[in-house]
Amino acid sequence: MGKLESNKKKKEDALYNTAFELFTTKGTNKTTISDIVEKAGVAKGTFYLYFKDKYDIRNKLASSKTQDLFFVAYLAVRQNQITGFPAQLHFMIDHILNALKNDSQLLIFVSKNLSWNVFQAALEQKMPDRDVRFYDKYLQLIEEGHQAYEHPDLLLFSVIELASSTCYNCILYQQPVPLEEYMPYLHRAIDGILSSYKKDSSVCSS
Amino acid sequence: MGKLESNKKKKEDALYNTAFELFTTKGTNKTTISDIVEKAGVAKGTFYLYFKDKYDIRNKLASSKTQDLFFVAYLAVRQNQITGFPAQLHFMIDHILNALKNDSQLLIFVSKNLSWNVFQAALEQKMPDRDVRFYDKYLQLIEEGHQAYEHPDLLLFSVIELASSTCYNCILYQQPVPLEEYMPYLHRAIDGILSSYKKDSSVCSS
Amino acid sequence: MGKLESNKKKKEDALYNTAFELFTTKGTNKTTISDIVEKAGVAKGTFYLYFKDKYDIRNKLASSKTQDLFFVAYLAVRQNQITGFPAQLHFMIDHILNALKNDSQLLIFVSKNLSWNVFQAALEQKMPDRDVRFYDKYLQLIEEGHQAYEHPDLLLFSVIELASSTCYNCILYQQPVPLEEYMPYLHRAIDGILSSYKKDSSVCSS
Amino acid sequence: MGKLESNKKKKEDALYNTAFELFTTKGTNKTTISDIVEKAGVAKGTFYLYFKDKYDIRNKLASSKTQDLFFVAYLAVRQNQITGFPAQLHFMIDHILNALKNDSQLLIFVSKNLSWNVFQAALEQKMPDRDVRFYDKYLQLIEEGHQAYEHPDLLLFSVIELASSTCYNCILYQQPVPLEEYMPYLHRAIDGILSSYKKDSSVCSS
DNA sequence: AATGAATGAGGTTTCATTCAT
DNA sequence: TATGAATGAAACCTCATTCAT
Numbered sequence: 001m002g003k004l005e006s007n008k009k010k011k012e013d014a015l016y017n018t019a020f021e022l023f024t025t026k027g028t029n030k031t032t033i034s035d036i037v038e039k040a041g042v043a044k045g046t047f048y049l050y051f052k053d054k055y056d057i058r059n060k061l062a063s064s065k066t067q068d069l070f071f072v073a074y075l076a077v078r079q080n081q082i083t084g085f086p087a088q089l090h091f092m093i094d095h096i097l098n099a100l101k102n103d104s105q106l107l108i109f110v111s112k113n114l115s116w117n118v119f120q121a122a123l124e125q126k127m128p129d130r131d132v133r134f135y136d137k138y139l140q141l142i143e144e145g146h147q148a149y150e151h152p153d154l155l156l157f158s159v160i161e162l163a164s165s166t167c168y169n170c171i172l173y174q175q176p177v178p179l180e181e182y183m184p185y186l187h188r189a190i191d192g193i194l195s196s197y198k199k200d201s202s203v204c205s206s
Numbered sequence: 207m208g209k210l211e212s213n214k215k216k217k218e219d220a221l222y223n224t225a226f227e228l229f230t231t232k233g234t235n236k237t238t239i240s241d242i243v244e245k246a247g248v249a250k251g252t253f254y255l256y257f258k259d260k261y262d263i264r265n266k267l268a269s270s271k272t273q274d275l276f277f278v279a280y281l282a283v284r285q286n287q288i289t290g291f292p293a294q295l296h297f298m299i300d301h302i303l304n305a306l307k308n309d310s311q312l313l314i315f316v317s318k319n320l321s322w323n324v325f326q327a328a329l330e331q332k333m334p335d336r337d338v339r340f341y342d343k344y345l346q347l348i349e350e351g352h353q354a355y356e357h358p359d360l361l362l363f364s365v366i367e368l369a370s371s372t373c374y375n376c377i378l379y380q381q382p383v384p385l386e387e388y389m390p391y392l393h394r395a396i397d398g399i400l401s402s403y404k405k406d407s408s409v410c411s412s
Numbered sequence: 413m414g415k416l417e418s419n420k421k422k423k424e425d426a427l428y429n430t431a432f433e434l435f436t437t438k439g440t441n442k443t444t445i446s447d448i449v450e451k452a453g454v455a456k457g458t459f460y461l462y463f464k465d466k467y468d469i470r471n472k473l474a475s476s477k478t479q480d481l482f483f484v485a486y487l488a489v490r491q492n493q494i495t496g497f498p499a500q501l502h503f504m505i506d507h508i509l510n511a512l513k514n515d516s517q518l519l520i521f522v523s524k525n526l527s528w529n530v531f532q533a534a535l536e537q538k539m540p541d542r543d544v545r546f547y548d549k550y551l552q553l554i555e556e557g558h559q560a561y562e563h564p565d566l567l568l569f570s571v572i573e574l575a576s577s578t579c580y581n582c583i584l585y586q587q588p589v590p591l592e593e594y595m596p597y598l599h600r601a602i603d604g605i606l607s608s609y610k611k612d613s614s615v616c617s618s
Numbered sequence: 619m620g621k622l623e624s625n626k627k628k629k630e631d632a633l634y635n636t637a638f639e640l641f642t643t644k645g646t647n648k649t650t651i652s653d654i655v656e657k658a659g660v661a662k663g664t665f666y667l668y669f670k671d672k673y674d675i676r677n678k679l680a681s682s683k684t685q686d687l688f689f690v691a692y693l694a695v696r697q698n699q700i701t702g703f704p705a706q707l708h709f710m711i712d713h714i715l716n717a718l719k720n721d722s723q724l725l726i727f728v729s730k731n732l733s734w735n736v737f738q739a740a741l742e743q744k745m746p747d748r749d750v751r752f753y754d755k756y757l758q759l760i761e762e763g764h765q766a767y768e769h770p771d772l773l774l775f776s777v778i779e780l781a782s783s784t785c786y787n788c789i790l791y792q793q794p795v796p797l798e799e800y801m802p803y804l805h806r807a808i809d810g811i812l813s814s815y816k817k818d819s820s821v822c823s824s
Numbered sequence: 825a826a827t828g829a830a831t832g833a834g835g836t837t838t839c840a841t842t843c844a845t
Numbered sequence: 846t847a848t849g850a851a852t853g854a855a856a857c858c859t860c861a862t863t864c865a866t
Contacts, residue, residue, distance in 0.1 A: 008850065029235065032835060043852045048837070158382020165371035176364020176399060185398060192391060193382060214825070238860060249827040254862075420829065441647065444856065455831045460858070570794020577783040588776020588811060597810060604803060605794060626846075650839060661848040666841075 012050050014040040019057050020065070024105035028058055028113075059121075062113035065106065066122040069096050070134045077141070085145035086194055090187055093163050100164075101171050101179055111168050119157065148199040155197040159190055218256050220246040225263050226271070230311035234264055234319070265327075268319035271312060272328040275302050276340045283347070291351035292400055296393055299369050306370075307377050307385055317374050325363065354405035361403040365396055424462050426452040431469050432477070436517035440470055440525075471533075474525035477518060478534040481508050482546045489553070497557035498606055502599055505575050512576075513583050513591055523580050531569065560611040567609040571602055630668050632658040637675050638683070642723035646676055646731070677739075680731035683724060684740040687714050688752045695759070703763035704812055708805055711781050718782075719789050719797055729786050737775060766817040773815040777808055 018040035022031040033054055037044050051057040073092040082091045100107040123135040135153075142152055149155050163186060170179040224246040228237040239260055243250050257263040279298040288297045306313040329341040341359075348358055355361050369392060376385040430452035434443040445466055449456050463469040485504040494503045512519040535547045547565075554564055561567050575598060582591040636658040640649040651672055655662050669675040691710040700709045718725040741753040753771075760770055767773055781804060788797040 011851080033837090034835075044836090044854095045838080045852055046850080049850070053836080154382055161375050161382065162372060165374065166368060168371065169367050176360060176367065177402075185395065189391065189395070196383070217826085239862090240860065243828095250829095250861090251827055251863080252825080255825070259861075423830080445858090446856075456833095456857095457831055457859080458829080461829070465857085566794060573787050573794065574784060577786065578780060580783065581779050588772060588780060589814070593814075597807060601803060601807070608795070629847085651841090652839065655849095662840090662850095663842080663848055664846080667846070671840075 011040075011042050011046055014042060015047060015050060015057065016061060016064075020061050020109070023058060023061065024109050028054070058113060062110060063122040063125070065110055066119065067125070067134060069099060069110070070123070071132075071137075072099070074134060074137050074141075085142055085147065086191070088141050089159065089194070090190065093159065093186075093190065094183075096160075097163060097167055097171075097179065097183075100167070104172055107168065107171055111164060119160075123153075123156070149194075149197045150199050151197065155193065158193050158197075162186070162189060162193070217246075217248050217252060220248060221253060221256060221263065222267060222270075226267050226315070229264060229267065230315045234260070264319060268316060269328040269331070271316055272325065273331070273340060275305060275316070276329070277336070277338075277343075278305070280340060280343050280347075291348055291353065292397070294347050295365065295400070296396065299365065299392075299396065300389075302366075303369060303373055303377075303385065303389075306373070310378055313374065313377055317370060325366075326359075329359075329362070355400075355403045356405050357403065361399065364399050364403075368392070368395060368399070423452075423454050423458055426454060427459060427462060427469065428473060428476075432473050432521070435470060435473065436521050440466070470525060474522060475531075475534040475537070477522055478531065479537075479546060481511060481522070482535070483544075483549075484511070486546060486549050486553075497554055497559065498603070500553050501571065501606070502602065505571065505598075505602065506595075508572075509575060509579055509583075509591065509595075512579070516584055519580065519583055523576060531572075535565075535568070561606075561609045562611050563609065567605065570605050570609075574598070574601060574605070629658075629660050629664055632660060633665060633668060633675065634679060634682075638679050638727070641676060641679065642727045646672070676731060680728060681737075681740040681743070683728055684737065685743070685752060687717060687728070688741070689748070689750075689755075690717070692752060692755050692759075703760050703765065704809070706759050707777065707812070708808065711777065711804075711808065712801075714778075715781060715785055715789075715797065715801075718785070722790055725786065725789055729782055737778075738771075741771070741774070767812075767815045768817050769815065773811065776811050776815075780804070780807060780811070 015036060019031070019036050022035055022039065026035075031054070033047055034044065036057075037047050051060070070092070073095040076095050077088045077091055080091070082088050100110070123138075124133060126133055138156060139152060142149060166186065167179060167182065169175045170177060170182045176182075221242060225237070225242045228241055228245065232241075237260070239253055240250065242263075243253050257266070276298070279301040282301050283294045283297055286297070288294050306316070329344075330339060332339055344362060345358060348355060372392065373385060373388065375381045376383060376388045382388075427448060431443070431448045434447055434451065438447075443466070445459055446456065448469075449459050459469075463472070482504075485507040488507050489500050489503055492503070494500045512522070535550075536545060538545055550568060551564060554561060578598065579591060579594065581587045582589060582594045588594075633654060637649070637654045640653055640657065644653075649672070651665055652662065654675075655665050669678070688710070691713040694713050695706045695709055698709070700706050718728070741756075742751060744751055756774060757770060760767060784804065785797060785800065787793045788795060788800045794800075
């Protein structure tokens with residue numbers, strides 16, 4: 001990578017990092033583009049070389065932060081050699097929720113900005129610097145198991161959405177209960193969803 | 207009520223109604239005070255006679271819309287002569303979700319703006335025009351039953367939050383499943399929460 | 413007129429006058445809205461209470477300045493008791509060209525901005541503060557004469573356009589000849605146009 | 619011409635062509651240098667190797683387009699073996715107006731940008747690729763005739779300016795009349811101008 | 825209580841120009 | 846020559862808020 005190119009990357013990264021910090025600190029509404037560029041140490045025009053407007057960088061950040069959460073969870077599954085798709089899914093959920101529990105700014109940012117569109121983009125785009133799509137890895141996990149599922153995309157979304165929306169209050173406000181107390185109920189619900197997405201394999205019951 | 211006083215009320219109501227319509231239509235962010243007063247047909251200065259700023263009317267609206275939902279649900283319980291607190295609670299949840307299902311603008315508005323603070327205010331303030339507090343009615347329902355509960359406030363919040371957050375996607379995106387399919391799971395979860403808030407009455411287990 | 417209303421009018425007028433001065437001095441392109449409001453001594457926002465953007469005030473000015481030229485010429489016809497439509501038209505042309513000759517800034521401004529659309533608007537709108545339409549007065553002049561003309565609107569436009577476009581260089585650059593030398597040729601051309609618009613009145617001559 | 623040199627020429631030409639297209643399509647004001655270089659497929663910096671700014675290329679284009687019009691008209695005079703200076707001049711005018719009639723974008727561009735300065739430059743500079751000056755050819759035509767004229771430069775300008783300014787509306791708006799109807803009047807006016815520039819050769823009247 | 829013209833800080837966005845590569 | 850990322854001044858425009866009426 002040439003000097004010029006790496007310098008370019010550095011500017012873009014500075015914008016990403018600064019924007020994320022300000023969005024989580026002051027909120028997206030109260031963060032101005034002037035704030036971002038000033039703190040990032042680049043000129044105002046530079047912002048517009050990389051992003052259309054504030055919401056563009058916001059969406060890209062939400063998407064990338066979501067990707068990160070998922071990919072790191074996936075790597076943990078592999079590193080801990082968890083086997084069997086349901087167990088792997090439960091493990092990833094725990095992993096993600098744990099990460100969010102320890103970073104409530106991230107939780108707020110991701111929750112408030114995770115619309116269905118952004119979420120889909122996050123799963124189906126190639127991860128920057130990694131050349132892998134989380135979604136491919138996820139399908140691979142299912143294939144490695146013995147059980148087939150319908151609509152693996154919807155299955156995944158349902159589980160994640162259920163988990164994140166119910167845990168938002170548990171983590172931030174300890175309401176209705178602290179996260180720890182809620183977890184067992186969550187995992188039971190996840191099992192329920194998993195069953196409902198199972199493909200009728202030959203013989204047996206649902 | 208004098209003519210002048212009713213005229214005053216009319217202005218305030220016009221502001222409330224118009225603001226709600228614009229907030230749900232264009233979003234709170236993109237709605238300006240100019241938009242509101244213009245559409246409401248009052249002068250700009252008038253807005254500031256009733257509200258501090260945009261977020262003031264937003265919060266008051268969220269609170270009042272939430273109150274309405276709850277109070278109407280409560281009235282329905284009485285009209286249908288439902289007996290027994292758990293049954294009454296389930297009935298109210300169904301009633302509220304049904305209302306939200308048929309008014310997704312309201313769902314979005316209430317969900318995006320229902321912070322814990324606003325929620326509390328909604329329950330503990332006197333309802334305009336009615337001179338009743340929903341929360342008193344709610345406590346009364348519990349007392350009429352035979353079972354005592356700890357933290358009736360948290361119990362209520364937990365149930366509502368669980369319901370609204372999980373149903374947000376069901377209603378708006380039919381994800382992970384349409385509302386109808388999700389309802390049985392929801393009601394089972396509510397039963398679980400109810401149990402966990404039961405006060406140790408004499409005999410039984412925790 | 414109330415104090416408030418007259419004050420309002422004063423601001424708008426200040427904007428008009430300042431804008432005209434800057435447009436004619438620096439050119440429309442190089443005049444910014446900041447320039448205008450600063451020189452006019454009003455706040456930036458005030459500009460947008462009265463005008464959409466720079467081109468809005470430019471068009472309104474071009475239109476109003478054109479109206480003025482025409483109306484003053486018309487008044488001169490009446491004051492000098494000129495009779496007969498052709499003579500009246502020639503007189504007005506002379507009057508207008510004379511005015512432009514002595515105010516080349518106005519000549520430049522009007523010429524560069526007098527598009528067909530703006531021109532039409534100028535003639536058919538009521539004059540501010542006067543409650544008269546120049547165009548009505550013009551039609552009245554024709555009716556008072558004995559000769560009918562087809563398309564009096566086009567007739568008027570043709571004459572004016574011919575005069576202003578050919579005289580632009582005469583006045584500004586003395587090219588191809590100074591205005592004085594050109595005037596006889598111009599009046600001859602105007603007579604030609606007049607003939608070509610005459611309505612065939614029963615019998616007679618061309 | 620070397621490959622490198624021809625490549626250089628290609629860039630400059632691309633800039634010229636693109637700029638002309640954009641100027642006539644969107645107007646000079648709304649065309650940015652970014653627009654030009656992007657559409658021309660060259661880098662931004664490259665623009666500044668050839669032109670000082672937007673108005674530089676605008677003027678050069680106006681000049682060169684004017685040159686083209688005149689030179690092509692001159693060639694047509696030669697090809698059609700028109701003899702006698704007045705006839706040659708009328709022929710060239712017709713030729714130019716005809717060209718403009720069929721390319722109203724060009725008409726607008728040339729009219730709006732043909733200031734006296736640019737015009738002079740157009741006539742007195744060597745034509746690119748041709749190594750001839752139109753103005754020399756024009757003087758040659760006069761010399762070949764029997765009649766001498768004062769200020770042949772002003773004569774030429776006067777005729778052209780008269781023609782282009784009066785015909786602008788005829789062509790673009792068919793106002794006051796379509797070009798065809800106006801042409802006879804124009805040619806009579808040109809004859810008048812010609813007379814007024816004649817040098818007193820011995821005997822006759824002015 | 826009601827008005828709405830005026831404000832002007834503060835945001836967004838553009839774009840001509842430079843300069844290291 | 847050619848590039849195009851970076852710049853930042855300078856334009857545009859919005860809108861919450863005030864205040865004289």
